[in-house]
Amino acid sequence: MNIRDPNMTQNPLDQVLDLNLWFIRLRWVACGVALVLVVLTIKVLHLLTEVTFWPLLGLIGLLAISNLVYTLFVKRRRFISHLREMQIVSDLVILTLMLHFSGGIENPLSFIYLFHVILSGILLEKKRCFAVVGLAFFLYTTLALTELYRVVPHYTLQIFPHALIEQHHTAPEASAPSPDREHDPAHSPEGEKPHHLHASHYPVYVSSMIILELFILTLTAYFITNIMDRLREEQQRTREERQRLEHVLQATGAGLLILDKQLRPIWFNEPIVQWFGAEITNRASVDETLREWIGYEDGVAAQTLRDGQIRSVEQERIDPEGHKQFFQVTVAPLIDPGGKIYQVVELIQDITEKKILEAEMIHAARVVTLGTMAAGIAHEVGNPLASMSTRLHLMTQKNDPEFLRQSVELIRKEIHRIERIVRGISQFGKPSQESWTLCRINQIISETVEMLRYHKSARQCQIHTQLDPNLPSTLGVRDQLKQAFINLGLNALEAMPRGGQLTITSGARKGNISIEFIDTGQGIEPEVLKKIFQPFYTTKEKGSGLGLFIVNHIIQAHGGRIDVETNPGEGTRFTVHLPIHRSRRVPNTGEK
Structure with missing residues (x-):
């Protein structure tokens, strides 16, 4: 698992070093595979003559020695910018020599040229990739033509089908061995001489293979370079988007933390390092420090992993200097195409x-x-x-x-x-000593109505309720909300000294819970309406002028507001708006 800061990405030199090391590891694998094939082909299956064993083994040793030299270059950071080209060129030369000792262009492993073209398309620029194509084609053509014109001997690979002919020598001069027969295990110095017919000695076959090789190499380079160009463009766009996101996060000062299903941190950015930097000294401390912050199995991240809900909570911690820090933490799930949660992301903001x-x-x-x-x-x-x-x-x-x-x-x-x-x-x-809890507004209204019915002001009044049975909950201090509702109810009853009707309704509108207190009293004059929430303002003979002031204070403290609609002589409507409790972390309540 790679834990790192995205703002501390590798510089270009480190990326080149990583690519060279990857290529060197790949060449070690090639050395091992080549050694196994040589031993298997010559010593076990006898598909090649023994005379080719030591040259092939020497070439494998040369490949290993060159790999050691390239490793030394990487460690000392020598020729880093050209090391990939050096490896590819040396590989092509060694590959051509190994093909020569193992059947030439008749060897089916000649397709390994394609492998180097693909590698060059991945590791090098487009022009250099086609230069590798040119070099591979030149080496392949040189090998084919030198064997065709018998400049170098051809070594028979028995896996390739060969025809045998018998040749009768009538004169001693005609019995001079040819380069083919010199390495032919069926060669006999006397009598009828069996002789292999090699495809690599037929111009039509050789020219066809050269043209086919050029076509395949060029086509492969064309496709791989175009694919890599698109991948590099996508990578560049992704890098730009990532940098844009990093700049946005940096501007907001927000920390970003990604956790896997075991609640282990797999990625975080610079603010996380700054907030926990004094404690992050090694991998073990990273895990322990962040896991304490994450909250183990009872934290919000674990809850989000279980149910997939987005949560927003406030958390606090004490820094190493003993100062208290406050954070707003929003946790959201990351979902795979199959709809399963595989990670969670925490957006952390310092709200100290x-x-x-x-x-x-x-x-x-x-x-x-x-x-x-x-x-x-x-x-x-x-x-x-x-x-x-x-x-x-x-x-x-x-x-x-x-x-x-x-x-x-x-x-x-x-x-x-x-x-x-x-x-x-x-x-x-x-x-107030009460803690905020999950409040059922309909239940509070019902208790309020029961208290209002026995008040002396309700003797000549009727009280009706219209409550929404599916009303959502809100967070608040239950007794304070009940106190506010009682004050509003008493105000409505006292506004109807000759009797009337008080209607209390509840419902959800535009993301809020709305509670209405509607009376059929005398209404409120416009000049009085402007002052009803001011402290010590009252029109009652025995009033303190603090009732509606306290009600307004309570509702505002709960994130709500009060609207008043009135018509003098017809009645008044007080509407209390409270925020609906969303699906976030809910405090433990004793209310059912």
């Missing part, structure tokens, strides 16, 4: 700075809210305190019992007013 900014913004918002609350408290509490102070001053000057009774009653009302304000403020500022 975002978390810090969010905390600062929350703190700033709290400071602003605190300022608003402080101003409201000073105003709302200051008024009854001023009224009580004035009344107490008057009580010290008047001894009228009726005036004293009225003053005590007024002071009691003002104290109750201050109590309501303080209660609302403590309810708003109380820190």
Whole structure:
């Protein structure tokens, strides 16, 4: 398994070295195969004469020695740019000599020329590939013509069919051995002389084989170079796309991690190295460090491997310096053409700075809210305190019992007013200890309705519900949502002092859960509608002005919003929009 950073790709020199080493390994295989064939052909099957054994063995040794020399060149990085051409040329020369000692153009292994043309098409440029074709054709033609005109002797390969003729020598001069018969095992110095008829000594056959060899070599080079040109173009496009993707990922600062079915990392990019770089010193530490991050069998990657769902979670870790880091991790499956999951990919984004900014913004918002609350408290509490102070001053000057009774009653009302304000403020500022859970909105609405039915404001009102039975869930703090729904329900009931109908509906619309509270009350005036969510604003005699302010705060904290539609004299519709919980990692809930 190759774990590497895509930004740390091999340089061109390393790629050339790898190709040369691959070619050298291939030549070692060729040495072994050639040795086996020579021993099998001469010593076991006796298809060649013994006289060819040592020349062939010497050529195999020459191939091995050249391979050692090329290996030394690679290690010392000498002649690297031309080493492939040197290997191909030396191979063609050695191949031609080996063919000469093993049947010449009659040897069926002469097709190995094609193998070198294919190799040159893969390893070399197009022009150099056709230069190899020219060299191979020249060597093949030289071998064929020198044997045809008996410049060099022809060695019979018995696997190729030969005809035997008997030749009677009438004169001693005519019995001089020919190069063919000199190496012919059937040659006898006396009597009738059997003689092989060799195809390599017939001009028609030789010329046909030369033309066929040229045609095959050229056609092979044409096809292989065109195929390789297309492959190189595709490789270049793939490289450009990969670089583009790397630049995009680098610009976003995102880390990319690919895991196999055993949750082993098989590929990751530079940000992963940066985040875990202080801990990645060897392969074992890579596995252990990343596997701790991945989460073993209970992590999101393992869950995605099992069910194929895309998940997005937040994870945190402590770096080697003891600093806490926050990450947004999105895990998606990689699916093969058969529809099976074979890998998962993790897109990891460092959101530590975002978390810090969010905390600062929350703190700033709290400071602003605190300022608003402080101003409201000073105003709302200051008024009854001023009224009580004035009344107490008057009580010290008047001894009228009726005036004293009225003053005590007024002071009691003002104290109750201050109590309501303080209660609302403590309810708003109380820190929530509940964890976010999976909330079933219909169940919360049903519990809300049961509480509203027994409220004194509901005595003359009817409450109806229209709930979607297939309503999806949302994530939130259950008690806070219930508190918001109760406040909206009470507001609707209090808006119908002479009786009416409250309708509560639920449904899913445009990716959100919508909950409507519809009353048939007096409606809200336009100038009042603009202020209903402001703290301490109320039109009720005993109201604190914090009810709808707290409701709006709760819904916004859950990622939702509240819309209000009203017609004075006809009624009001409050619509709460909450986000639908998607198929992601769900916290453990006790709710069924």
